[in-house]
Amino acid sequence: MTGTTGTVGELGEVAVIAAITARLGTTGAVLLGPGDDAAVIAAPDARVVATIDLLVEGRHFKRDWSGAADVGVRAAAANLADIAAMGAVPTALLVGLSVPAELPAQWVLELADGLGEEAARAGAAVAGGDLVRGEVVTIAVTALGTLEGREPVTRAGARPGDLVAVAGRLGWAAGGLAVLSRGFRSPRALVEAHRRPIPPYDEGPRAAVLGATAMVDVSDGLVSDLGHLARASGVSVRLDSEAFHVPTEFRDTARALAADPLQWLLAGGEDHALAATFPPDVDLPMAWSVIGRVEAGEGVLVDGAEWAGPGGWRSF
Amino acid sequence: MTGTTGTVGELGEVAVIAAITARLGTTGAVLLGPGDDAAVIAAPDARVVATIDLLVEGRHFKRDWSGAADVGVRAAAANLADIAAMGAVPTALLVGLSVPAELPAQWVLELADGLGEEAARAGAAVAGGDLVRGEVVTIAVTALGTLEGREPVTRAGARPGDLVAVAGRLGWAAGGLAVLSRGFRSPRALVEAHRRPIPPYDEGPRAAVLGATAMVDVSDGLVSDLGHLARASGVSVRLDSEAFHVPTEFRDTARALAADPLQWLLAGGEDHALAATFPPDVDLPMAWSVIGRVEAGEGVLVDGAEWAGPGGWRSF
Numbered sequence: 001m002t003g004t005t006g007t008v009g010e011l012g013e014v015a016v017i018a019a020i021t022a023r024l025g026t027t028g029a030v031l032l033g034p035g036d037d038a039a040v041i042a043a044p045d046a047r048v049v050a051t052i053d054l055l056v057e058g059r060h061f062k063r064d065w066s067g068a069a070d071v072g073v074r075a076a077a078a079n080l081a082d083i084a085a086m087g088a089v090p091t092a093l094l095v096g097l098s099v100p101a102e103l104p105a106q107w108v109l110e111l112a113d114g115l116g117e118e119a120a121r122a123g124a125a126v127a128g129g130d131l132v133r134g135e136v137v138t139i140a141v142t143a144l145g146t147l148e149g150r151e152p153v154t155r156a157g158a159r160p161g162d163l164v165a166v167a168g169r170l171g172w173a174a175g176g177l178a179v180l181s182r183g184f185r186s187p188r189a190l191v192e193a194h195r196r197p198i199p200p201y202d203e204g205p206r207a208a209v210l211g212a213t214a215m216v217d218v219s220d221g222l223v224s225d226l227g228h229l230a231r232a233s234g235v236s237v238r239l240d241s242e243a244f245h246v247p248t249e250f251r252d253t254a255r256a257l258a259a260d261p262l263q264w265l266l267a268g269g270e271d272h273a274l275a276a277t278f279p280p281d282v283d284l285p286m287a288w289s290v291i292g293r294v295e296a297g298e299g300v301l302v303d304g305a306e307w308a309g310p311g312g313w314r315s316f
Numbered sequence: 317m318t319g320t321t322g323t324v325g326e327l328g329e330v331a332v333i334a335a336i337t338a339r340l341g342t343t344g345a346v347l348l349g350p351g352d353d354a355a356v357i358a359a360p361d362a363r364v365v366a367t368i369d370l371l372v373e374g375r376h377f378k379r380d381w382s383g384a385a386d387v388g389v390r391a392a393a394a395n396l397a398d399i400a401a402m403g404a405v406p407t408a409l410l411v412g413l414s415v416p417a418e419l420p421a422q423w424v425l426e427l428a429d430g431l432g433e434e435a436a437r438a439g440a441a442v443a444g445g446d447l448v449r450g451e452v453v454t455i456a457v458t459a460l461g462t463l464e465g466r467e468p469v470t471r472a473g474a475r476p477g478d479l480v481a482v483a484g485r486l487g488w489a490a491g492g493l494a495v496l497s498r499g500f501r502s503p504r505a506l507v508e509a510h511r512r513p514i515p516p517y518d519e520g521p522r523a524a525v526l527g528a529t530a531m532v533d534v535s536d537g538l539v540s541d542l543g544h545l546a547r548a549s550g551v552s553v554r555l556d557s558e559a560f561h562v563p564t565e566f567r568d569t570a571r572a573l574a575a576d577p578l579q580w581l582l583a584g585g586e587d588h589a590l591a592a593t594f595p596p597d598v599d600l601p602m603a604w605s606v607i608g609r610v611e612a613g614e615g616v617l618v619d620g621a622e623w624a625g626p627g628g629w630r631s632f
Contacts, residue, residue: 009632031363035548036470037401037533038367040463043359047347050443051354052410052458056450085353094368096456101632127366133632134372140412140456142368147356154352217353232351316325316417316449
């Protein structure tokens, strides 16, 4: 990676954007990339799936705990997972970035590397952006995607009798954050899970093809996000804590930090797992684990009871 | 308008988003609106035009000088004009908002009103968003649009011999900002132009139909933005200062503030006028004023000379 010396203020907007653009890859879906008033992206089935998220320094990431590329990966992953949770395939990212003039330009370039890397992992590319000055590093990412002719899988279609299943990790990012918060740097697997979530992008469209009736991206925490799904669908979600696979290292780390591993699993967000409901006769591939069932009623119950732990991420 | 008491922190993310959503209108192009992991928007010709911009409090707006609805209008206008500058018709906005917990929720609702109002003026609607906590009010807007089967009008197609023309106001927002900066509140027309630009959205697609060879949104300043166009096209843009219509009140106000009205016209951004190049035999409608000509060479000349004034908005 080529190094750049100087701050964003010293180099200026035009030079930094040119350096970012030179590092970004592209895909066939990006019909017109960065450098004009707007980008043009393919939307083959005449619809586009679109979502926006903000990450604010100090609130969603700390520059002490995550390298710039890691922050880029996380910002991209949070948005790309929202596209996958609709059953769609990501096509492009747009990135708005507010940074202090005294931020090293190299930090911005590495952030762009992370964004581009994660976009590529999902089959997408960065198609445009904006760079402005602000006192706090703030990253706005819009992700676009295509439904490939399918109907979107919303939060509103779960029916009593459906299975509840999850693909991807639960609680790993929360565990990593807990480790970092106590000043530790290991276990590496958990710390890395906080720094770089690995959303199972392909499982979103796959779930749609398998007939998923509803789906969400687990960004706030499983109970919280399934709560949104239950409310939108007008059903109750019943989870079975025995059904969760809890690796030994995960359990041991929680114990060492006097934390409840089930709390990380049920209330930890930011792994960007996908949680979906399926008709009971579905033949699920191995990436999906059944963790519960949909019943008539409302709310999310764990082993038949209200979950007494914290509900997950709160913005305010 | 219904009033809301309490801060964003007191009401919480869910309640504020619900209140915003209840106020927003929609259009036929928004196939799935706010409330799920992502929105779904029509892209009838299998392509989507997309752009993102950030507005940061203190840098791009002051809460003292602009009401929340005005800030919403400006944030929407800046992005919608980028869509129009591609020759496209806006379809939807996505809005990411970072606000302090102690901000009155009413401010956020009025901001949403302004965003929705300006989106509607352009034929679009707010289709989704994100609300997070941050110390500085930061507004990220993504605008989407459709090319209606046409090719995008980029910055790169101007050819020697083309006419240079502009639709919309130039320098009014800069004049209004100068008035406000000196502590005045009038002339109203200029102050209002700063608070609420009126981009000529319809003129973007119209210019494309008329055969515009290149187009930009004037957001940084005419000389600066035509400079981008000249560079991308590999041509020189020659402007004739006599060709600009300068209203008497505009000229008088500049004089009263010891400012050069030509500087407001040539270097003032944020009116979001559209500047385009056309083949010389074009029959331009009245909304467009011819202000110069494209020649071989490079750069932007005013009355045959380099423009000696400030070049326009700089982010850093």
